[in-house]
Amino acid sequence: MGTGTSIGRVRGLGSAHQGTHHWWHQRLTAGANLFLMLWFMFSLARLSGFDYASVHSWLRSAWVAIPMLLLVVSIFYHFRLGLQVVIEDYAHHEGKVVLMVLLSLFTVATAAIAIFAILKVALGAAA
Secondary structure (H helix, E strand, O other): OOOOOHHHHHOOOOOOOOHHHHHHHHHHHHHHHHHHHHHHHHHHHOOOOOOHHHHHHHHOOHHHHHHHHHHHHHHHHHHHHHHHHHHHHHOOOOOHHHHHHHHHHHHHHHHHHHHHHHHHHHOOOOO
């Protein structure tokens, strides 16, 4: 196989066809984050007090726990998508794969902790 044509030399080195998918997910999570954060701020503003008992009883409601879970999932997915772009653009070494794995592990672990805490309160942990 010789040097071939110029298109033959670059075939397989082009786009991975993931840019649009990634871009679209970032925009969807950004919109969801905006909507859910507005709900969260208005919902907190309507609380009668910010003591432990008031917030605990507020979070026990399914009408609060479900949007909170959606907020956590959306924020952490958006966080991961954004940092993935930073790693892909600015990490110019072989450790890029390790950084992506660490990012995924960190994101899943912290989101799982937040989800566990919300579920623990919503499903009846004692005050």
